[in-house]
Amino acid sequence: MRKEAQSGETDMQTQILDEREKSILRKEQRCRGGGINCESASVSGAVSQRACVYCGARVVLNPITDAFHIVHGPIGCASYTWDIRGSLTSGSTLFRNAFSTDLQERDIIFGGAEKLAAAIDEVMQTYKPKLIFVYATCIVGVIGDDVDAVCRKAEEQYGNRVIPVKAPGFAGHKAEGYRMACNALLALLKPHAASTRRLGINILGDYNLAGEMWIIKNYMREIGVPVIGSFTGDACCETLLLAPQAFLNVVQCAGSMLYLAQRMEEQFGIPWIKASFFGIEDTTNAIMNIAELSGDKGARARAAAFTGRESSLAARDVERYKAHFAGKKAAIFVGGGFKAISLIRQFTEMGIETVIVGTQTGKADEYEVIAGLVNSDAVILDDANPAELEAFMKEKGADILVGGVKERPLAYKLGMAFCDHNHERKHPLAGYEGVRNFTKEINLSVNSPVWRYMYPAF
Numbered sequence: 001m002r003k004e005a006q007s008g009e010t011d012m013q014t015q016i017l018d019e020r021e022k023s024i025l026r027k028e029q030r031c032r033g034g035g036i037n038c039e040s041a042s043v044s045g046a047v048s049q050r051a052c053v054y055c056g057a058r059v060v061l062n063p064i065t066d067a068f069h070i071v072h073g074p075i076g077c078a079s080y081t082w083d084i085r086g087s088l089t090s091g092s093t094l095f096r097n098a099f100s101t102d103l104q105e106r107d108i109i110f111g112g113a114e115k116l117a118a119a120i121d122e123v124m125q126t127y128k129p130k131l132i133f134v135y136a137t138c139i140v141g142v143i144g145d146d147v148d149a150v151c152r153k154a155e156e157q158y159g160n161r162v163i164p165v166k167a168p169g170f171a172g173h174k175a176e177g178y179r180m181a182c183n184a185l186l187a188l189l190k191p192h193a194a195s196t197r198r199l200g201i202n203i204l205g206d207y208n209l210a211g212e213m214w215i216i217k218n219y220m221r222e223i224g225v226p227v228i229g230s231f232t233g234d235a236c237c238e239t240l241l242l243a244p245q246a247f248l249n250v251v252q253c254a255g256s257m258l259y260l261a262q263r264m265e266e267q268f269g270i271p272w273i274k275a276s277f278f279g280i281e282d283t284t285n286a287i288m289n290i291a292e293l294s295g296d297k298g299a300r301a302r303a304a305a306f307t308g309r310e311s312s313l314a315a316r317d318v319e320r321y322k323a324h325f326a327g328k329k330a331a332i333f334v335g336g337g338f339k340a341i342s343l344i345r346q347f348t349e350m351g352i353e354t355v356i357v358g359t360q361t362g363k364a365d366e367y368e369v370i371a372g373l374v375n376s377d378a379v380i381l382d383d384a385n386p387a388e389l390e391a392f393m394k395e396k397g398a399d400i401l402v403g404g405v406k407e408r409p410l411a412y413k414l415g416m417a418f419c420d421h422n423h424e425r426k427h428p429l430a431g432y433e434g435v436r437n438f439t440k441e442i443n444l445s446v447n448s449p450v451w452r453y454m455y456p457a458f
């Protein structure tokens with residue numbers, strides 16, 4: 001229910017639905033010691049910024065470069081393609097193709113299983129792929145095609161993996177799709193559990209946007225701890241199957257991959273850590289922690305020398321921009337809480353105050369860390385909607401919004417600078433190189449003269 005405007009209430013207060021109040025942590029609630037409502041279903045009618053279950057699954061699996069992705073559903077679901085999620089590849093480019101069974105009214109009435117079987121046959125006979133993911137989207141969840149049976153039969157017939165991802169958009173929210181994708185990866189890995197470990201790690205939750213996985217791999221090469229499996233940026237079927245040999249799983253995007261790390265610990269005995277490669281402090285900590293856990297003295301020494309050198313060079317470059325950031329305020333709305341934490345730290349390193357922090361799928365412990373990093377009057381939101389974001393950006397006088405494709409128009413409508421920290425960006429923001437790119441981009445955006453010519457939004 002939408003709150004009615006009372007005399008004396010600001011516009012912002014009238015934008016908040018009663019049911020959303022507990023998902024927004026403001027100063028007064030924090031003073032009372034209340035937590036935030038999170039990890040729950042979106043409020044019906046609130047126009048959540050969250051993606052659907054299918055999109056959550058697709059974002060995790062799509063970067064596997066030699067996999068085929070067949071979307072069993074109406075053609076609209078298949079509009080989610082490589083073109084809007086630009087993971088780079090050092091090998092196959094098969095993943096840049098999109099396939100759909102293009103379900104029509106007739107299929108919905110009489111069932112679409114035959115059409116799916118024919119689509120798999122065509123892909124197998126034309127491309128002979130090692131791995132196919134079949135996504136069942138909303139309408140298939142309603143009509144109940146037996147997608148498992150079709151995939152199982154195709155595996156038996158062709159001897160290649162055909163893994164169903166039953167992800168109707170309505171079955172929860174984006175985080176449920178992450179879990180389904182992780183289960184699909186587990187189904188792939190399970191027959192390849194290794195009995196011996198070796199010096200090497202898996203990176204979980206990096207999607208090689210603008211080559212970020214390559215930056216991390218270079219760092220690991222520098223300290224002598226190789227990356228065995230990458231989930232899923234620049235991954236291919238062959239390298240994924242080696243992942244059970246790693247001594248450690250390093251989880252970068254906790255929102256999407258923490259579940260996989262936990263299951264791999266249970267099933268393969270591989271321990272995991274969370275590590276972020278965004279910002280100087282977090283990048284340095286990530287490299288040092290990995291070196292420490294490798295138990296290799298040489299790796300520790302190389303990591304200390306490398307991070308010492310690179311962090312001071314990056315800090316010197318950030319320092320040069322600090323005068324341009326004086327008095328600037330940032331708003332953050334990203335997918336997961338762990339990334340938001342890194343971004344707050346990064347803005348602090350740059351001398352920018354974070355006044356709004358929101359995530360699509362943050363967890364209670366992550367929101368606690370966030371509350372400890374920002375000033376007491378910063379607003380923290382779980383699963384925000386456009387009206388809330390706009391209202392709080394106006395109220396807090398934010399100068400720049402960091403988000404993804406769905407947030408960009410919100411900022412521009414308000415005559416505010418924007419930085420894309422999601423899957424469409426074309427330059428890397430991870431590692432020390434990323435620190436330089438991020439600092440330059442924020443400076444160019446927030447100090448652009450264009451904002452002086454915009455209509456006054458607030």
Ligand code: SF4
Nearest residue numbers: 052054077137138169
């Ligand atoms: S909500 Fe349903 S119909 Fe829409 S993209 Fe997601 S799976 Fe497809």
